[in-house]
Every structure is written in structure tokens, then in C-alpha cells.
Amino acid sequence: MKHITLLLCIVFSMVFGYAQTNKTVTIGVLTDKSTARTQVLFQQMKKEITAVIGQDVTVRFKQPLENQFNFPEAKKNYEKMVAGDADIILAFGVVNNLVINKIKQYAKPTILFGSVNSDFTDFPKEQKTSEIPNITYLITPFSYTKDLEAFHSLYEYDHVGIIVDEFLPEILPLQSLFDTHFSDKEATYSLLPIKEGKLNPSSLNEVDAVYLISGFYLQETQFGELVTTINKNKIPSFSANSIADVERGILATNQPETNIDRFFRRIALNVESIISGVNPSDLPIFVDYKNKLTVNYRTADEIGFPMRYSMLSSVDFVEGSQEIHPGPNQKSYTITDILNGVVEKNLSLEAARKEVALSEQDVKLAKSNFLPNVVASASGAYVDPELAKVSNGQRPELSTSANIGLEQVIYSEGANANIKIQKNLQKAQQEVYNAEELDAILNASASYFNALILKTNVRIQNQNLQVTKKNLQIAQQNFETGASGKSDVLRLQSQLAQNTQSLINAGNSLQQAFNAINQLMNNPMSTKIDVMDAGIANGIFKNYRYEEFQEILDSPQLRPAFIEFLIEEAKTNSPELKNLGYNLDATQINYKLNNLGRLIPTVALQGNYNITFSRSGEGASPPTGFPMLPDNYYNIGLNISLPIFQRNERNINKQIAKIQEDQLLIQKDNITLDLDKRLNDMVLNVINQIANIEISKEAERTAEESLSLSQNAYK
Numbered sequence: 001m002k003h004i005t006l007l008l009c010i011v012f013s014m015v016f017g018y019a020q021t022n023k024t025v026t027i028g029v030l031t032d033k034s035t036a037r038t039q040v041l042f043q044q045m046k047k048e049i050t051a052v053i054g055q056d057v058t059v060r061f062k063q064p065l066e067n068q069f070n071f072p073e074a075k076k077n078y079e080k081m082v083a084g085d086a087d088i089i090l091a092f093g094v095v096n097n098l099v100i101n102k103i104k105q106y107a108k109p110t111i112l113f114g115s116v117n118s119d120f121t122d123f124p125k126e127q128k129t130s131e132i133p134n135i136t137y138l139i140t141p142f143s144y145t146k147d148l149e150a151f152h153s154l155y156e157y158d159h160v161g162i163i164v165d166e167f168l169p170e171i172l173p174l175q176s177l178f179d180t181h182f183s184d185k186e187a188t189y190s191l192l193p194i195k196e197g198k199l200n201p202s203s204l205n206e207v208d209a210v211y212l213i214s215g216f217y218l219q220e221t222q223f224g225e226l227v228t229t230i231n232k233n234k235i236p237s238f239s240a241n242s243i244a245d246v247e248r249g250i251l252a253t254n255q256p257e258t259n260i261d262r263f264f265r266r267i268a269l270n271v272e273s274i275i276s277g278v279n280p281s282d283l284p285i286f287v288d289y290k291n292k293l294t295v296n297y298r299t300a301d302e303i304g305f306p307m308r309y310s311m312l313s314s315v316d317f318v319e320g321s322q323e324i325h326p327g328p329n330q331k332s333y334t335i336t337d338i339l340n341g342v343v344e345k346n347l348s349l350e351a352a353r354k355e356v357a358l359s360e361q362d363v364k365l366a367k368s369n370f371l372p373n374v375v376a377s378a379s380g381a382y383v384d385p386e387l388a389k390v391s392n393g394q395r396p397e398l399s400t401s402a403n404i405g406l407e408q409v410i411y412s413e414g415a416n417a418n419i420k421i422q423k424n425l426q427k428a429q430q431e432v433y434n435a436e437e438l439d440a441i442l443n444a445s446a447s448y449f450n451a452l453i454l455k456t457n458v459r460i461q462n463q464n465l466q467v468t469k470k471n472l473q474i475a476q477q478n479f480e481t482g483a484s485g486k487s488d489v490l491r492l493q494s495q496l497a498q499n500t501q502s503l504i505n506a507g508n509s510l511q512q513a514f515n516a517i518n519q520l521m522n523n524p525m526s527t528k529i530d531v532m533d534a535g536i537a538n539g540i541f542k543n544y545r546y547e548e549f550q551e552i553l554d555s556p557q558l559r560p561a562f563i564e565f566l567i568e569e570a571k572t573n574s575p576e577l578k579n580l581g582y583n584l585d586a587t588q589i590n591y592k593l594n595n596l597g598r599l600i601p602t603v604a605l606q607g608n609y610n611i612t613f614s615r616s617g618e619g620a621s622p623p624t625g626f627p628m629l630p631d632n633y634y635n636i637g638l639n640i641s642l643p644i645f646q647r648n649e650r651n652i653n654k655q656i657a658k659i660q661e662d663q664l665l666i667q668k669d670n671i672t673l674d675l676d677k678r679l680n681d682m683v684l685n686v687i688n689q690i691a692n693i694e695i696s697k698e699a700e701r702t703a704e705e706s707l708s709l710s711q712n713a714y715k
Contacts, residue, residue, distance in 0.1 A: 028086030032093030052268035106134035113138035136280035157209035165214040359429040369415040388619030397617025428582035435575035591657035
């Protein structure tokens with residue numbers, strides 16, 4: 001009984017003790033305006049605060065109060081929050097900061113953050129806290145003027161347009177700040193206001209660069225329209241907000257990737273300190289981080305921004321997720337675009353099509369042997385007068401005449417055979433073209449996928465470079481704090497140089513792949529192109545059901561039948577075999593012609609019509625008693641010819657045809673055997689590639705996990 005009583009006492013004391021230590025803290029949030037983007041950040045901040053506070057304290061967040069950029073409303077919201085049950089007040093936004101800063105005494109712990117720009121603060125450098133009871137600030141190294149300097153180092157603009165919310169110049173001394181900054185600069189500036197979520201496109205006509213210091217409260221579609229307008233005008237852009245703007249299409253920013261996480265962590269730590277009893281006036285007000293230039297290289301390519309190799313080691317690059325709008329000299333190709341372009345415009349195929357056209361003319365030339373051959377001629381003659389006298393009027397001294405001759409082949413075994421031969425040769429030439437077209441399509445497909453591989457390699461090399469930069473930053477921090485020696489810093493600096501060179505090589509290889517595509521499509525080498533990603537289960541590839549192919553190839557029982565099917569299809573559709581077949585038919589026709597065909601005669605019709613225009617001089621008139629020759633007369637004849645012996649040419653041609661037939665049959669067997677081998681090799685290669693892909697997926701997953709563990713351990 002005593003043991004049970006003791007156990008109950010322990011349980012009740014634990015429950016009672018937990019109830020004493022677990023308390024509820026209510027946090028109120030003030031914001032200028034709530035948007036989808038601020039709501040996401042608010043949820044991220046809530047999650048961070050809850051994680052830092054732990055389970056000993058229950059944190060309750062009140063619904064954020066908005067002022068819609070109205071000063072009286074902002075003051076009213078703050079007073080409502082003070083009068084309510086909020087234990088801690090988090091205030092975000094320009095208007096809230098300006099309103100709350102004017103208050104002399106603070107009844108509740110308040111944290112101001114999000115819009116306290118170092119350009120507008122006058123805290124002494126040695127001051128580390130607010131020194132005002134119940135209030136603290138979070139001041140970052142963020143600065144409009146430093147951003148403009150970083151932007152100018154990236155792009156030497158002459159006149160920059162600074163995009164601001166319409167209300168912002170009325171509540172912040174922006175005009176004074178920028179006038180002072182540009183007073184000793186050659187460049188100038190203009191303020192470009194956003195009105196009702198839109199920027200007047202004509203305002204971009206006078207600027208050669210834009211600096212976005214607003215737009216945080218724009219809707220996603222409005223921000224997308226703004227980015228599209230800027231990039232279509234080929235204007236370099238710079239954001240004061242975050243890398244998220246760069247990922248959505250802005251060219252560059254000077255804000256590091258981790259500043260949001262660090263910012264929320266500091267807010268959470270301040271909240272934890274206040275709950276623990278620390279007065280906000282004793283909390284540090286500066287959030288320190290190093291600025292880092294980040295560039296969207298897809299946007300850079302879209303607007304034609306000059307990228308220098310010297311930037312690789314100091315600038316981070318992201319691909320972004322925005323839709324690219326190619327310019328008049330920029331094209332983005334799918335595999336279908338490339339294949340169609342090669343068939344339509346490739347110069348080698350165009351030359352091959354001319355060969356087909358020439359073979360068609362050979363067929364027409366062979367058929368023309370059965371068309372009539374009409375020849376007209378005119379002549380004038382002068383005959384020795386002495387001879388003319390004794391010619392009895394048959395050959396006058398002077399005469400002019402004309403002749404029209406007709407020759408029509410009625411039947412010729414050689415002409416018939418030649419027509420059949422030329423038709424087969426024309427079909428054979430068409431198959432030669434088909435083979436070249438298939439080769440061109442195969443080369444185009446290989447070039448497309450090669451470009452995709454190299455494009456991915458550029459992305460991988462860029463990721464390697466960024467990881468090395470982060471590791472170098474960690475190593476420098478560890479060295480500065482004495483946690484490690486300088487060897488890691490030196491090793492990573494060397495690795496940084498190697499990664500930079502690898503990225504340059506990868507970029508050049510990608511450009512060479514693009515040059516190969518331009519050549520295949522008969523584009524100028526200066527044409528800027530890109531290739532769109534392809535998914536085996538998407539687009540035109542979806543209809544081919546590659547998953548079923550993979551299952552068949554993976555089955556030892558189904559694979560032989562599948563290979564046999566592929567071989568039969570290849571034999572049926574092979575242009576090389578069809579070409580040999582047509583050449584074989586032509587050779588056999590030639591053999592028959594030189595064998596029994598030589599015994600068949602050639603039948604032709606001939607005719608002439610003669611006209612005498614004039615007779616004069618001696619012998620122009622026949623002597624008395626001799627008839628006068630007619631001025632116009634004709635003759636018609638039928639010609640049948642049969643070659644008896646042509647220097648043994650027929651026998652020799654027959655033997656040549658037989659040898660050619662044997663040669664073609666051997667080539668046919670050789671091509672068939674080669675098809676068998678190539679298809680078997682291709683299937684085995686596909687199986688190898690499938691295995692490599694699966695192994696690579698696993699290796700990637702393992703490497704990712706290993707990298708994460710190594711980086712965490714290193715940190």
C-alpha cells in the first residue's frame with residue numbers, strides 16, 4: 001500500500017510540475033498589407049518560432065492586422081494590439097515602422113523588422129541594442145545605395161529607373177537619398193512608380209536599367225507581367241528584395257540565399273529571450289550577413305546580357321522558373337522542331353533531293369526515245385555552171401531548199417529495257433535519299449539529346465561551383481573563429497578554381513552542341529538557341545509507351561522474340577535493302593536485254609518532206625523533152641534493224657550484268673547480317689543504359705544524403 005501511495009504522489013507531482021511550467025504566450029502581428037507571399041512567409045516565421053520555443057511554452061498567434069498603408073489605421077492597430085491580450089508584438093512594414101518609431105513608451109515587448117533599411121537609420125556604430133525599454137529592431141546590411149553600387153559593377157548603366165510603390169516616396173525620403181548618392185556619379189536616375197499594381201511601359205523608354213525596390217506586395221500575375229515587360233525591352237534588372245525575385249525572372253540581386261532563414265531565426269531567438277524575461281532593449285539590433293550577387297542566366301540570355309567568365313567565381317547563378325520569351329534572333333527548340341527543321345532545311349538533304357530529281361529526269365530521258373524526232377533544215381547551193389548545164393535541170397547553178405525529217409521508234413527492246421532500268425535506278429536513288437534522311441534524323445536526335453546532356457552538365461557544374469562556394473564560406477568562418485586551420489580554406493579555393501574551369505568548359509561544350517544543331521538546321525552560327533527538356537513519359541514520347549519496352553527488355557523470355565520482331569521490321573523498312581533490291585531488278589533487266597532481248601528487232605518509221613524555194617542560173621530549167629522536177633516532194637519508209645554482231649559487246653555486257661547481280665546479292669546478305677548484329681548490339685546497349693540510369697538514381701540519392709551529412713558535420 002505504501003508503494004502505491006508513493007507512486008501516486010510521484011505522478012501527481014509530475015503533472016502538477018508540468019502544469020506549472022507550461023504557459024501560453026500570445027503573439028500579435030502587424031503588417032502593412034497581407035498577400036499570398038506574405039502569408040507564406042508568415043507561416044514560415046510561425047514554424048520557426050514554434051520550433052525554437054519548444055514544448056514548454058504554448059505559442060498562440062493572433063490574426064495579423066493590416067493597415068493598407070494608412071498611418072491612422074496603423075496607429076489604431078497598434079493601440080488595439082496593446083489593449084488586447086497580445087504578450088509580444090511583431091511589427092512588419094514601412095508604415096508600421098514609421099508609426100511605432102514615433103511612440104515614446106512601449107507598454108508591451110515589440111519587435112520591429114522587415115523594412116528598417118540601414119540607409120535610414122542613424123544608430124551609432126558602437127550601439128548594439130535599442131536602449132529603449134520594451135522595443136528592439138532587426139537591422140540588416142541591406143542598403144539601396146550599396147545595391148546600386150553592386151548593380152553598377154555588374155552593368156555600367158547610364159540612367160537607371162528605380163521602381164517604387166506609388167506611396168513609398170511620400171513616406172520615405174527616397175528622393176533625398178538617391179539625389180545624394182548620384183550627386184558625384186556620372187549615371188542618373190528616375191523614380192518609376194507602380195500604380196494599382198502596374199508599371200507604365202512607356203516609362204522604360206528613357207532608362208537602360210531598372211532597380212526594383214518595391215513589388216513585394218504585388219500579386220504573382222502582376223509581378224510576372226512586370227518582369228515580362230522589363231525583359232521584353234531587353235533591360236537589365238536588379239532586385240532589392242530577395243533571390244525569389246531573381247528566380248521569377250529579375251536579372252540579379254545582392255541578397256544572399258539564406259538571409260530569410262537567418263532573419264526568422266533571429267526573430268524566434270528574440271521571442272524566446274523575451275519569454276525568458278529579457279527586456280527587448282537588451283537584445284542585439286543588427287543582423288549580420290554577407291551580400292552575394294546572384295544572376296539568373298536564363299534572363300541574361302533572354303535579354304542578351306553580356307556574361308563574363310570572370311564573374312563565375314564571384315557570382316552565383318540560378319536558372320529560374322520564369323517563362324522565357326525568345327527574341328527575334330533567339331529560338332527554343334523541341335525535338336520535333338529540330339527533326340522537322342532538319343528535313344526541311346538541311347543542306348546535305350537538299351543536295352540529296354537534287355540527286356532524286358536528276359534520276360527522275362533520267363527516266364523522262366529514257367521515255368523520250370519513243371517520242372518523234374523531227375529535224376528541219378534549210379540549205380543554199382551553188383554548182384559549177386558547166387556541171388549545171390549537163391545536169392538536165394537536176395542540179396541548177398543556184399538553188400535554195402528546205403527539208404523536214406521525221407523519225408519515230410515504234411518498238412525497241414533496248415528502249416523499253418532502258419525505261420525499266422531508269423525507273424528502278426530512280427527508286428534506288430529515292431531509297432538512298434531515305435537512308436540519308438534517316439541518318440540526318442538520327443544525327444539530329446543525337447545532337448538534341450547531346451545538347452540536353454551538356455545543358456544538364458552545365459547545371460551540375462554550376463551546382464558544384466555553388467556548393468564549393470558555400471563550403472569555402474563555412475571554411476573561412478571556421479578559420480576566422482579558430483575552429484579549423486587554413487588548409488581547408490586553401491583546398492577549397494583550389495577546388496573553386498577547378499569548378500570554375502569545369503563550368504567554363506561545360507558552357508563551351510554546350511555552345512558547340514548548339515552550333516551543331518544550327519548547322520543541321522541551316523541556321524546562321526550567330527543564332528542563339530536553346531533546347532527544351534524532354535520527358536520519356538511526356539509529349540511526343542508518351543505515345544510510344546517506353547515503360548512497356550523496358551518491361552520487355554528486362555524479361556529474358558520476351559527479349560529474344562522482341563529482337564526478332566525488330567529485325568524483321570528493320571529488313572522490311574531498311575532503305576539500304578530496298579536500294580539493293582531496285583538495283584538488282586535493274587541489273588536483271590540489263591541481263592535479259594543482252595541475252596534473249598538482242599534477238600528482238602527495232603522497228604522505226606522514217607519520213608522526209610523536201611521544199612525547193614528557188615532555182616536560177618545554168619541548169620535551172622530542163623532541156624526540151626525532159627520533165628520538170630517537182631519543187632515539193634516527200635518519202636516514207638519503215639526501218640527494221642537487228643544487230644547481228646557488235647564486237648561481242650552483248651556477251652560481255654551479259655557477263656558484267658551477271659557479276660553485278662552476284663555482287664548485289666552478296667551485299668544484301670552482308671547488310672542483313674549487319675542489321676542482325678546492330679539491332680542485337682542496340683538492345684544490349686539500351687539494357688546497359690537502363691541499368692546505368694537506375695544505378696545513377698541510387699548514386700545521386702546516396703551522394704545527396706552524404707553531402708548533406710558532411711555539410712552538417714562540417715558546419
